Each structure stands twice: as structure tokens, then as C-alpha cells.
Amino acid sequence: MDAALLLLADSRLPAGGHAHSGGLETAAATGVVHDLATLAAFLRGRLATTGLVMAGLAAAACAYAHECAGSEGDGPPGDAVPVRPGARARTAAWAGWVRLDAEADARTPAPAQRRASRAQGRALLRVARGLWPGSVLDLLTGAAGGPHQPIVLGAAVAAAGGAPVRAAQIAAYGSVTGPASAAVRLLGLDPLGVHRVLAGLTAHVDHVAAEAAESVRVGDLPAVSAPALDVFAELHDRADLRLFES
Template sequence: MNPALLLLADSRFPAGGHAHSGGTERAIASGAVFDVPSLARFLHGRLHTTGALTATLTAAAHTHATTTSPPIPQPPITPPPTTPATTSIPPPAAAPPTTSASNLPPAATRSPATSPPSTDAGTRANAGVGQPVSGSPWVLLDAEVDARTAAPAQRDASRTQGRLLLRVARRVWPSPVLEELARAVPSPHHPIALGAVAYAAGATAEEAAMAAAYHAISGPATAAVRLLGLDPVAVHGLLADLTPHLTAIATEAHLTVTKARSTAVADAESSTHPGFPSRPPDPADPRPWLAALPAYSSPALDLLAEQHARAEVRLFVS
């Protein structure tokens, strides 16, 4: 497991996740959650609906980042320096530095298509090179999350968390992928941001899906402890009981995305039309396989989210 996954799943990561209860606060106010057994049922249902969906969408965002960007290099483990036994002959004087690619830092040797765009506002406003923002694949992925999130309150909460996560991650794990996402979608949905951030941190798609599934239950569980004063040991016992489900959901999410994408590519390669030459599929275009992604729903969670948004007194944002 990539150690960065521990940071992404940690509630202390400064991305604002601790301020969201995932519907737990309103479920408690309505009487649906009142003790440990009722919380267990709530978490189980949330994991297999919202959690499974966000895990799949997170894996999709990671897969898209993988197909459009070079692999993230991992820092090598260097042995400690050793003192030479004999005095070495100093090398000849080096030539004046040039601007060749070999003298540039790794980020500068990337091709123009993958180099991070400038963060200067004027440069962004006048950017006319490359694909327009309105047609960016990140916009298409983000729209898929919109289409699968029925409640406006849920959409707002997702975009708020996605924006904060992206803002923090751009400082923690600087990456051209994150800059491209921020330029295309300044306030992306949380699964889209999480998938891109996990890629930038060096995690796999399945690990990213695992973080998304865990996020779907860890925040609500912690909120229940704060709101009901439940035994934190008992609540963490519930989370431990759900770990096999987390593994299964993360694996299924990764397989679903992989199968959808491979099927779409195979269909595109085999499709022909009289009078039109066959054109190879563009791996950077996610549209052929987005429609195959699942659309799990939970009307009860949607209703709780809308009720919470209209509540006059509340402790959590959502």
C-alpha cells in the first residue's frame, strides 16, 4: 500500500472532511440513528450505495489521469555515501550551463502537453493553446458525478470537499495532473479530485477507490460519536467489521472501470462504417466508457441531505 493513502484517509488531513457528517446528523435528528446497532445499519447501507459509487468514480478519475499523463516517479532509495579509499582525480572543468533538456529539472523536461499550466491569472485567461476548458475530459468526468448525484445539497457538499482537497493537494503533491484539473474544473466533485490526487501521490486506482470507500463511512462514524456520545471503541469496532466490505468494493470499482474502458476501446477499434475510414480511439477521451459506469442511488440519503441543508440549527456542513 502506498503510504500516501494513509494521509488521504486521515481525518486530520486539512481538506475539510471533518466538517461533513454524510447525512448522519440529520439521520440522528430524525430518529433513524440512535445507538451502535442503528449506526451499523446506516453505515452498511451508505457504504454499499454512496460508498460504492464514489469508489468507482474515484477509480475512473485515477484511470483517466493514468492514461493521459506519464507515470509518477517514485523517489529512489539511495545508500549512504562512502568515503573513497584513494584520492580521485578531479574531473575537468565543466562547460558553462546550457538550456538543454538534460540540465533542466524533471518537471521541465515534460512535453508541452503535460507540463503544468501557469498559475498566473492573466496567463490562464488568455490560454488559447490546446483543448478548451469546456471540452476537457475532466469536465466530462465531473459531469458524470453530477448526473449521478440527485440531491443539490449532495452536489454542493461534494464540490466543497473536492475544491478543498485539490487546493491542499496541489501544495502537498505538486503535479501537472492537478494543475490541469484545477484549470478545467476549479471546484471538482470530491471523487474526481480524490482520484487525481491519489494518482499524483503515487497510489493505484484500487487504492484510490479504497480511500473513497473508507471516506464514505469514517466521517459519518466519527460524527455519530460526537453527536450521540457513543463509545468510540464500539464505533471503531463497526469500522473494523466493515473492512472486508471496503476491500471488496475497492476491487469491484477498479474492475468495473477497467472492464468498461477496455470494452469501449475494443468496440471503437472494431467499429466500421461504409465510406468512412476507421479511426483509432483516443485514450484520453473518456466518453466511450463513461456510460458503462454504475449509478447506485440512495433516496433516503438524498432526502436527509436536503433536510439538513434547510435546517436552522446544525453542527456539520452536510
């Protein structure tokens, strides 16, 4: 993986990811996750559901960003829209981003998760525009409420010169590393043990990323669900005391 893309996979990237637990805070509060074994089960489930969806969206956004950069405004992945110059090209390109954002919305049924995704998307977009200025990332600033995080991630990977599979890898990787880091802080788990759990998931992360990168057409995006994570998100949103934003 190119060094530029490692920046996007780094938890130290100042995009606010450290403030979100991916449902782990509620899972810990309810006793669903309480040790390394239950953390491993939680992460496997999250990777196979939310992780796959995020990876698919990121890969599709990356592919579309490359299309926009190369043809000045094709339609969304898999659609045939004529190339149009100037403002009309931007309008055509924007329609594709709107459609991808709507696909992300449809795959994020919990309102609390939608808000968290858009908050992270806004933060990541601010960082990405500073690192890799360009018209595609500038266009995403027009999304109402801010674009979803995996959409921005895919566009940022494209801006950094990465391929859709790299966007999928970073999204899948982030879907487990964020909650794993939260588990250390919330449960006081041994960091070495937590990283052994993550090491055991690396092959699964690669598999999910490869599967996601094969489905960059809008109509083929993965749409698996995780109802427990949706419930956790809403419970967390209503909690009086919490360490994380989500």
C-alpha cells in the first residue's frame, strides 16, 4: 500500500475517528463485550456486516471519483451518462455523488448512525481537502449535512492515487480497529491481547475488501444489515453518560 494511503488508515489522522466506538461502548455497557473472546466475536460480526457495507461504498466512491477525474462527469458507477462540458459536467457528476450518498443512507437505518457517519464524513473531508486539494473533494462539500464517511474515504483514496480495492481495505480495517481501540479504553483490556485479536482478523479484512471491490456498480453494492448495531446506536444516542460520540 502506498505511503499516502497509510495516512488514511492511521488512527492518528485528525478526522475524529477516535471519538467513535462503532457500537462498542453500548456493547460493553450491556455486557455483550466483556473480554477478548467476546470482543473478537463482536469485531467479526461488525466486519461481516457494517464493514462490508462501508467497504463497498468506499470502493464505489473511489471508482466514481476516478471516473469523474478522467471524464469530467460520467454518471454513477455502471450508468451511461454523456460527458458534458463545464457546469453541466459538474451537474452530472454531482448527480452520481447524490445517488451514492442515498445508497449509504439506505444502508444506515439508525438515525444515530447516519448522524455519526455524516459527522465523520465532514471531518474526514476537511482533512482530505487539505492533503489532496481537487475538484472532486470540493464537490462533496455540497452534500446536505455532509457526505457519509465511506463516500469521502473512497474519494480521498482516489485523490491520493489509490484504487477501489485500497479504499475497501481501509474501510474494512477501520471498521474493526476503531471499536478495538475503544475496547482498550472502556474495558481496560490488554492492548497486546487486543492486537492479537486484530491480527487474527487480517485475512477476513482482506476477504471483505476483495469482495467489496468486485461490486462498485451502484446496483451491486452490498446491503447486509446488523440490527443489533442499529439498536446499540440508538441506545447510545439516548445515554446520559458516554465517553464516545457513537
